[in-house]
Amino acid sequence: xxxxxxxxxxxxxxxxxxxxxxxxxxxxxxxxxxxxxxxxxxxxxxxxxxxxxxxxxxxxxxxxxxxxxxxxxxxxxxxxxxxxxxxxxxxxxxxxxxxxxxxxxxxxxxxxxxxxxxxxxxxxxxxxxxxxxxxxxxxxxxxxxxxxxxxxxxxxxxxxxxxxxxxxxxxxxxxxxxxxxxxxxxxxxxxxxxxxxxxxxxxxxxxxxxxxxxxxxxxxxxxxxxxxxxxxxxxxxxxxxxxxxxxxxxxxxxxxxxxxxxxxxxxxxxxxxxxxxxxxxxxxxxxxxxxxxxxxxxxxxxxxxxxxxxxxxxxxxxxxxxxxxxxxxxxxxxxxxxxxxxxxxxxxxxxxxxxxxxxxxxxxxxxxxxxxxxxxxxxxxxxxxxxxxxxxxxxxxxxxxxxxxxxxxxxxxxxxxxxxxxxxxxxxxxxxxxxxxxxxxxxxxxxxxxxxxxxxxxxxxxxxxxxxxxxxxxxxxxxxxxxxxxxxxxxxxxxxxxxxxxxxxxxxxxxxxxxxxxxxxxxxxxxxxxxxxxxxxxxxxxxxxxxxxxxxxxxxxxxxxxxxxxxxxxxxxxxxxxxxxxxxxxxxxxxxxxxxxxxxxxxxxxxxxxxxxxxxxxxxxxxxxxxxxxxxxxxxxxxxxxxxxxxxxxxxxxxxxxxxxxxxxxxx
Numbered sequence: 001x002x003x004x005x006x007x008x009x010x011x012x013x014x015x016x017x018x019x020x021x022x023x024x025x026x027x028x029x030x031x032x033x034x035x036x037x038x039x040x041x042x043x044x045x046x047x048x049x050x051x052x053x054x055x056x057x058x059x060x061x062x063x064x065x066x067x068x069x070x071x072x073x074x075x076x077x078x079x080x081x082x083x084x085x086x087x088x089x090x091x092x093x094x095x096x097x098x099x100x101x102x103x104x105x106x107x108x109x110x111x112x113x114x115x116x117x118x119x120x121x122x123x124x125x126x127x128x129x130x131x132x133x134x135x136x137x138x139x140x141x142x143x144x145x146x147x148x149x150x151x152x153x154x155x156x157x158x159x160x161x162x163x164x165x166x167x168x169x170x171x172x173x174x175x176x177x178x179x180x181x182x183x184x185x186x187x188x189x190x191x192x193x194x195x196x197x198x199x200x201x202x203x204x205x206x207x208x209x210x211x212x213x214x215x216x217x218x219x220x221x222x223x224x225x226x227x228x229x230x231x232x233x234x235x236x237x238x239x240x241x242x243x244x245x246x247x248x249x250x251x252x253x254x255x256x257x258x259x260x261x262x263x264x265x266x267x268x269x270x271x272x273x274x275x276x277x278x279x280x281x282x283x284x285x286x287x288x289x290x291x292x293x294x295x296x297x298x299x300x301x302x303x304x305x306x307x308x309x310x311x312x313x314x315x316x317x318x319x320x321x322x323x324x325x326x327x328x329x330x331x332x333x334x335x336x337x338x339x340x341x342x343x344x345x346x347x348x349x350x351x352x353x354x355x356x357x358x359x360x361x362x363x364x365x366x367x368x369x370x371x372x373x374x375x376x377x378x379x380x381x382x383x384x385x386x387x388x389x390x391x392x393x394x395x396x397x398x399x400x401x402x403x404x405x406x407x408x409x410x411x412x413x414x415x416x417x418x419x420x421x422x423x424x425x426x427x428x429x430x431x432x433x434x435x436x437x438x439x440x441x442x443x444x445x446x447x448x449x450x451x452x453x454x455x456x457x458x459x460x461x462x463x464x465x466x467x468x469x470x471x472x473x474x475x476x477x478x479x480x481x482x483x484x485x486x487x488x489x490x491x492x493x494x495x496x497x498x499x500x501x502x503x504x505x506x507x508x509x510x511x512x513x514x515x516x517x518x519x520x521x522x523x524x525x526x527x528x529x530x531x532x533x534x535x536x537x538x539x540x541x542x543x544x545x546x547x548x549x550x551x552x553x554x555x556x557x558x559x560x561x562x563x564x565x566x567x568x569x570x571x572x573x574x575x576x577x578x579x580x581x582x583x584x585x586x587x588x589x590x591x592x593x594x595x596x597x598x599x600x601x602x603x604x605x606x607x608x609x610x611x612x613x614x615x616x617x618x619x620x621x622x623x624x625x626x627x628x629x630x631x632x633x634x635x636x637x638x639x640x641x642x643x644x645x646x647x648x649x650x651x652x653x654x655x656x657x658x659x660x661x662x663x664x665x666x667x668x
Contacts, residue, residue: 013351027104118229129216144227144243163245269343296466299403369446486572499550507574522626577660586644604654
């Protein structure tokens with residue numbers, strides 16, 4: 001089906017049709033550039049204030065037009081709010097001075113759904129009062145979920161879900177369970193097709209227009225979501241949206257994780273009694289997305305509800321767990337036992353980058369000891385690595401999978417620690433640095449200089465995987481790198497499983513690993529043992545572990561950072577020292593912006609340079625990832641090279657001795 005690509009025939013990725021965007025209201029005109037073409041293709045913008053109660057879910061679409069608001073938590077019809085959402089653009093939308101979605105100083109999230117065959121459509125219609133009405137849509141595939149709302153009068157959000165079937169209905173604006181006690185209403189017991197869906201006027205017992213979908217002369221909008229249309233991605237064979245269900249066991253959890261075939265970035269699901277609860281059953285419509293927080297084991301998730309105007313709630317560890325191929329449920333009080341729970345899930349971004357600036361940024365900033373935003377060029381950050389430059393504070397890592405309330409020290413073998421409440425660093429577009437608190441100096445000490453290296457997960461470049469150890473040699477774990485990983489950093493991070501940062505690199509000797517953490521552990525040569533990687537070869541979809549405890553220990557929880565060579569953007573490689581200047585060709589067009597080097601056959605620290613602090617023909621400041629020492633500024637160990645970087649003749653043995661062997665990661 002070429003329809004998903006549009007008239008131009010260009011390949012379409014989830015990045016082109018869906019966005020989660022976190023922003024702060026300004027109370028004045030502001031433009032949201034999320035990369036979604038709404039003016040040309042059309043779509044839906046769903047906005048929710050996150051940091052205060054009494055703030056409705058507000059929905060705007062390109063078919064009804066600007067300033068026309070619907071509320072998913074109310075039965076009101078379409079309402080004109082002047083100066084609310086004022087324009088749809090080719091790269092997002094604009095907001096006016098109205099406090100709806102843009103109240104000054106308050107935080108919001110906007111979920112944007114672009115119209116595209118195989119993903120999403122918006123249909124408006126006028127009721128004719130007949131018993132049934134058949135309507136056309138442009139998905140080109142059978143819908144998985146349809147939300148219909150009367151726009152000129154009060155009415156419930158009548159919702160079809162493929163798991164409930166055409167003889168049941170759900171209400172998006174209430175916690176009621178699925179119902180089928182009104183005869184044929186509202187879908188005329190007719191399953192949607194790839195081109196049409198059917199609505200009915202009423203069924204036995206219906207006495208209120210708020211439950212009718214075809215009242216004469218009333219106007220309606222239908223938001224139509226696809227299910228498993230495999231027409232997206234590089235080979236146009238990927239699904240980016242699935243509407244399904246899972247059934248809880250007697251404990252209200254799952255016997256096995258839900259396998260979507262992709263890692264989700266967004267999920268909406270109805271908890272409680274789900275499909276099987278009936279009208280008397282209750283359950284919230286929870287919304288999770290990875291930009292606010294939807295992570296792995298031990299991480300916290302931030303939830304919103306479609307049917308209420310309440311503020312965002314932060315849920316404790318072990319709630320809903322995102323995996324490389326779907327999601328799992330830990331102890332979750334919002335699920336009843338033995339119930340079928342409907343969901344709609346959207347794949348995480350996976351569009352191959354065209355430039356390094358899309359996936360990496362290095363930023364220097366000064367601490368303030370007060371909350372402030374640090375600008376970086378990425379839409380959002382998946383991994384941020386921060387080091388205070390003028391003090392012996394450890395380099396700290398914060399990643400989206402574990403959650404932004406947690407940090408690791410790459411210079412120590414400690415388990416992850418929790419930021420003091422005043423120190424939390426949020427990984428949105430303008431990532432927020434908290435107050436200086438108990439973790440003195442790690443990210444925001446007043447007047448102190450810092451460097452942050454920011455990485456975004458992207459096909460062929462970088463991925464993050466969470467996994468549980470089992471001490472079984474040959475265990476493979478899925479990843480979404482879409483390339484063979486060439487550099488992997490593994491860390492056991494939950495209490496009871498502290499261990500070093502152990503690394504795989506394609507240019508180490510077979511079966512060997514090399515350690516990063518600590519001034520002693522992290523500066524030794526590669527180490528040999530067959531049980532690190534089980535003498536196995538990693539693939540473009542999995543990486544394989546041995547039974548070594550610090551990489552795959554039983555009962556331990558791990559995070560893995562995976563890098564690959566992406567031509568023109570990143571290079572994982574090695575070079576041999578000569579004692580003279582060594583040019584390292586990475587295939588870049590304008591030199592390396594980030595360089596990490598480690599000697600593999602002898603003593604040597606993990607050196608890092610970046611263009612934010614300076615990679616020049618002269619002294620270049622460096623830091624050590626395995627050591628908390630201050631930045632060194634009076635050495636000239638590397639020089640710029642158009643295609644990569646040059647290791648100078650003045651470098652120590654740790655970087656360039658005749659006969660020495662070195663591994664590196666470089667980013668353009």
